[in-house]
Amino acid sequence: MITAPFDYVRADSVDHAVQLLGTHGEDAKLLAGGHSLLPLMKLRLATPSVLIDVGRLAELSYVRDGGDHVAIGALTSHHDVATSDMVATDVPLLRRVAGQIGDPQVRHLGTIGGSVVHGDPASDMPAAMLALRATFVTVGPGGQREHSVDGFFTGFLETAIGADEVLTEIRVPKVPMAGWSFQKFQRRAQDWAVVGVACVRNDTVGIGLVNMGSTSLRATAVEDALGSGASIADAAALADEGTEPVDDLNASPEYRRHLAHVLVRRALEEASR
Amino acid sequence: MTAVMGTVMGTSLRRKEDPRLLTGEARFVDDLVLPGARWLAMVRSPEAHARITAIDATAALDTPGVEAVLTGKELREAWTQPMPCAWPVTDDMKNPVHFPVAVDEACYVGDIVAVVVASSRYAARDGAEAVDVTYERLPAVVDLEDALSDRVLVHEGLGTNRSYTWTLAPDPPAVDRAFAGAAHTVRARYVQQRLIPEAMEPRGVAVVPQPVGGEIVLYSSTQIPHILRVMVGLTLGIPEQKVRIIAPAVGGGFGSKLNVYAEELIAVALARRLGGPVRWTEERRENAVATIQGRGQIQDIELAADADGKVTAVRVQILADMGAYLQLVTPGIPLLGAFLYHGVYAIPAYSFECTGVFTTKTPTDAYRGAGRPEASYAIERAMDEMAHEIGLAPDEIRRRNYIQPEQFPYASPAGLTFDSGDYEPTLDRALELVGYEGIRKEQADRRASGSTRHLGVGMATYVEMCGLAPSRVLASLNYVAGGWESATVRLLPTGKAQVVSGTTPHGQGHETCWSMIVADKFGIDPDDVEVLHSDTAVSPLGLDTYGSRSLAVGGVAVELAAQKVLDKARLIAAHQMEANEDDLEFVGGAFQVKGSPASAVPIQALAFEAFTAHNLPDGMEPNLAEQVTFDPPNFVFPFGTHAAVVEVDEETGEIRLLDYAAVDDCGNQVNPMIVAGQLHGGIVQGIAQALWEEAVYDEDGQLLNATLVDYLVPTAAELPNFKLDHTVTPSPTNSLGVKGVGEAGTIGSAPTIINAVVDALSHLGIRDVTMPATPQRVWKLIEEAKAR
Numbered sequence A: 001m002i003t004a005p006f007d008y009v010r011a012d013s014v015d016h017a018v019q020l021l022g023t024h025g026e027d028a029k030l031l032a033g034g035h036s037l038l039p040l041m042k043l044r045l046a047t048p049s050v051l052i053d054v055g056r057l058a059e060l061s062y063v064r065d066g067g068d069h070v071a072i073g074a075l076t077s078h079h080d081v082a083t084s085d086m087v088a089t090d091v092p093l094l095r096r097v098a099g100q101i102g103d104p105q106v107r108h109l110g111t112i113g114g115s116v117v118h119g120d121p122a123s124d125m126p127a128a129m130l131a132l133r134a135t136f137v138t139v140g141p142g143g144q145r146e147h148s149v150d151g152f153f154t155g156f157l158e159t160a161i162g163a164d165e166v167l168t169e170i171r172v173p174k175v176p177m178a179g180w181s182f183q184k185f186q187r188r189a190q191d192w193a194v195v196g197v198a199c200v201r202n203d204t205v206g207i208g209l210v211n212m213g214s215t216s217l218r219a220t221a222v223e224d225a226l227g228s229g230a231s232i233a234d235a236a237a238l239a240d241e242g243t244e245p246v247d248d249l250n251a252s253p254e255y256r257r258h259l260a261h262v263l264v265r266r267a268l269e270e271a272s273r
Numbered sequence B: 001m002t003a004v005m006g007t008v009m010g011t012s013l014r015r016k017e018d019p020r021l022l023t024g025e026a027r028f029v030d031d032l033v034l035p036g037a038r039w040l041a042m043v044r045s046p047e048a049h050a051r052i053t054a055i056d057a058t059a060a061l062d063t064p065g066v067e068a069v070l071t072g073k074e075l076r077e078a079w080t081q082p083m084p085c086a087w088p089v090t091d092d093m094k095n096p097v098h099f100p101v102a103v104d105e106a107c108y109v110g111d112i113v114a115v116v117v118a119s120s121r122y123a124a125r126d127g128a129e130a131v132d133v134t135y136e137r138l139p140a141v142v143d144l145e146d147a148l149s150d151r152v153l154v155h156e157g158l159g160t161n162r163s164y165t166w167t168l169a170p171d172p173p174a175v176d177r178a179f180a181g182a183a184h185t186v187r188a189r190y191v192q193q194r195l196i197p198e199a200m201e202p203r204g205v206a207v208v209p210q211p212v213g214g215e216i217v218l219y220s221s222t223q224i225p226h227i228l229r230v231m232v233g234l235t236l237g238i239p240e241q242k243v244r245i246i247a248p249a250v251g252g253g254f255g256s257k258l259n260v261y262a263e264e265l266i267a268v269a270l271a272r273r274l275g276g277p278v279r280w281t282e283e284r285r286e287n288a289v290a291t292i293q294g295r296g297q298i299q300d301i302e303l304a305a306d307a308d309g310k311v312t313a314v315r316v317q318i319l320a321d322m323g324a325y326l327q328l329v330t331p332g333i334p335l336l337g338a339f340l341y342h343g344v345y346a347i348p349a350y351s352f353e354c355t356g357v358f359t360t361k362t363p364t365d366a367y368r369g370a371g372r373p374e375a376s377y378a379i380e381r382a383m384d385e386m387a388h389e390i391g392l393a394p395d396e397i398r399r400r401n402y403i404q405p406e407q408f409p410y411a412s413p414a415g416l417t418f419d420s421g422d423y424e425p426t427l428d429r430a431l432e433l434v435g436y437e438g439i440r441k442e443q444a445d446r447r448a449s450g451s452t453r454h455l456g457v458g459m460a461t462y463v464e465m466c467g468l469a470p471s472r473v474l475a476s477l478n479y480v481a482g483g484w485e486s487a488t489v490r491l492l493p494t495g496k497a498q499v500v501s502g503t504t505p506h507g508q509g510h511e512t513c514w515s516m517i518v519a520d521k522f523g524i525d526p527d528d529v530e531v532l533h534s535d536t537a538v539s540p541l542g543l544d545t546y547g548s549r550s551l552a553v554g555g556v557a558v559e560l561a562a563q564k565v566l567d568k569a570r571l572i573a574a575h576q577m578e579a580n581e582d583d584l585e586f587v588g589g590a591f592q593v594k595g596s597p598a599s600a601v602p603i604q605a606l607a608f609e610a611f612t613a614h615n616l617p618d619g620m621e622p623n624l625a626e627q628v629t630f631d632p633p634n635f636v637f638p639f640g641t642h643a644a645v646v647e648v649d650e651e652t653g654e655i656r657l658l659d660y661a662a663v664d665d666c667g668n669q670v671n672p673m674i675v676a677g678q679l680h681g682g683i684v685q686g687i688a689q690a691l692w693e694e695a696v697y698d699e700d701g702q703l704l705n706a707t708l709v710d711y712l713v714p715t716a717a718e719l720p721n722f723k724l725d726h727t728v729t730p731s732p733t734n735s736l737g738v739k740g741v742g743e744a745g746t747i748g749s750a751p752t753i754i755n756a757v758v759d760a761l762s763h764l765g766i767r768d769v770t771m772p773a774t775p776q777r778v779w780k781l782i783e784e785a786k787a788r
């Protein structure tokens, strides 16, 4: 529970952070809320030699009206997302998801950007991003890039963001009238989901799955089946298609697949009400 | 006999301890400022079983700040004796030699193989990481029955993994006859999974050799400073009087700090060797393997009953996991339950046998309830099974079998004398609190409607023996020490009182309760009472805190000592008032001639008189200070009934705890708020065993859930508000009429929960759920039941 030695620098701005990433190279890591990175370091599963602290960059903590989307600064805390009126009105699913992450301490320190970049398949936020078809804005030495959520989660704790880039903004399409549901099956209130399902439904449907493989996944088969007019029950039976759930102390792959069926069905029922 | 509750006793006085705990003023071992202290870090075996073939410290010694790396071989001569086991339960018990640092072989993941000394905590930790140990892997043995087969030996030299077999069978033919003639029998196997105690404060040690006099001060996060002092003296060959143990603020123990640990002995050895202070603080993940674990039993229980549902015999066989070594009281833990497998029922024929077996895992030892939760679980689950077998409701079978109030003192078939009890009213009240009839109706409605959310209601009535313990009984169980407790009460010249306690709090609230006892006795303000404890220089006599003994043994000693002070004060008052002592009464903190308030002399004034000694009765020693050592004539036997309502989601296996009621009887309550606090925590720990917690080992002996992310300690968010009530049946065997309550909650709750879960699923043909009843496990059971 004691980290390996590391150096610490604080970035004053996004550009400074990019510059510091360039200087310190591969062994450097950005530090946002620290609620994913520091636990890994304490277990010595991550041993970055330099931490570049972007946690205090106020310029990246905001929720703004972007017209057809809500623009959320990467360093906005889960708490600020969960208590934003704009989020509540325009993307109520996101409000629910942010409000159920961990416990109050985690929600006050953990950030939406950290959640997205960390790329943990057990995290809730990436699945919500999939359901909501979000776009991510990053800044690097080559300037600004936009990433579609599809294809962003490339592997276990891996995303499409470059090691020299900073995530700055998350753009979430407004869906004020859509039905939605967040089903988080967990052992204790502050735990990660054993399996989770984030779902938005209007004329189309978006479903993100938590903890059903080495990355956060879109339930493509379910979305397609509903698109072709399948019933909720029939579509939900496809919930585990294309998934490769892990085996851990909480659940076998078989049990996770079963939970995915049940939770996707419940999510669709709730979102269709 | 029973003390009359006065103006302070029996009230929910706020805890004196809390302000300093809540403001962070309290000092735990890790908070101590010890300039110049070196830090230790332990190099622990990552293998469950391995020969240590080489230890290369070169890289570690190159780590900045690292001063030394010491191996088991190098420290071998520091120990005059192996690590102590104080409970050789049988004469032929096998006890492997166990040194603080393993010499040739590591026998569990976490076994210490080397010690790093460094200038800072971080340097020590980095140094430990850099020590290169070469292991030759030996096979692990994890499963208890596998261990019993001796296929793999944990300790080659012992030739067997069986440590002991201990039997309590007063009349075997009677048991056989009961089973032969039974109208109904049930037989069940229950598994008590291993639990990690997870005290909020991990362990910590700091040793400071004194500059003059040769004394060693050992600060430890321990429950047992007095026992530790003796053991440090013995294992290190230091004269006992040169060892002073201080347990500063201690953040919980639950039995896990009722031990003599390698790190304590290592720290003393190194402080002496280096001639300066050393310290060590356990990490949370380290705590999971380096501190003892609890439970770890396989229980086979059989009941015989007649046609009316009267249970006539109980036969029990236990296989108990010792882990790799015998720690302080490891082998004795199952024996603390051995007498209680008939529970609260008048079952005439009794047979118990326990075999302790070694495995390549962290040693087990005392954990809240220690043997008694296991016993209560087995009998309360088996009673439900018998009720089902006969077709009786679970409350009905209990009513038919309870020991009746007029049978007390009750001579139990296992050879104990239960002091007092009246069980059925606690059942009635617990069922009333959960609305039993209504729940049964809703359960039936849901079943009829085809709902997939099944309701269940469960109950358990428990009794436990606590207040450890009559010394002679301990002798008969081969325990090497006694069970008495000591207290000193002084009235100081200014009228303030001082209590020196032999019991050693680590969260319970002794300071509050002992103050209340003394304040009540003297008619003074509880804030005018100071309680000293947990420092062997201040309180040299004591046997410490565990086994729900502090109030029932130590608190009684306080009361008796205070009474002695009061008796002496009465003599002084009579002398000075020139009255006959029988003509005096003690009212509102003052002695007066009966019916004559004008003559009143406050106790504070008498304290001053005793101090000046100007005018004392002839031959009387000055001062008001009395010491009492109380050896309890018997255990005390608290009891109660718990009831729970659960909802099981058939589709996911998820269990939701909807309602929980506990009606407990711990005799007279000194402070009902503290009683409730003990029950709350205890109940949660039992529920945790039923639904969440388990130390999971793989077949290589690796602990798979050493962190608090994976080892699921429940929080308030998962639990309903508990409905607590109580009855009061004082113990007739002590002057306060009290019984222990520290473990009661844990003893009642696990069977209550599992009985409720099984009740919810019984219509599907499910008869048992192994603990912890995880959603996955419950879901699988439901799937299997549906497939049948």
Ligand SMILES: Cc1cc2nc3c(=O)[nH]c(=O)nc-3n(C[C@H](O)[C@H](O)[C@H](O)COP(=O)(O)OP(=O)(O)OC[C@H]3O[C@@H](n4cnc5c(N)ncnc54)[C@H](O)[C@@H]3O)c2cc1C
Binding pocket: A029, A030, A031, A032, A033, A034, A035, A036, A037, A038, A039, A054, A074, A075, A100, A101, A102, A103, A106, A109, A110, A111, A112, A113, A114, A115, A117, A118, A122, A123, A124, A125, A161, A165, A166, A167, A168, A190, A191, A192, A193
């Ligand atoms: C007890 C506990 C419970 C939790 N429960 C949940 C839960 O139920 N559900 C859930 O989804 N999560 C949970 N979390 C995780 C929590 O949401 C984290 O806060 C989140 O995953 C990471 O955010 P952070 O700001 O803390 O990131 P950090 O830990 O600081 O960083 C995580 C990673 O992202 C990188 N990074 C961070 N910000 C940026 C950026 N702007 N640009 C580029 N890279 C960046 C870092 O370099 C690092 O690799 C829990 C955490 C804890 C400690």
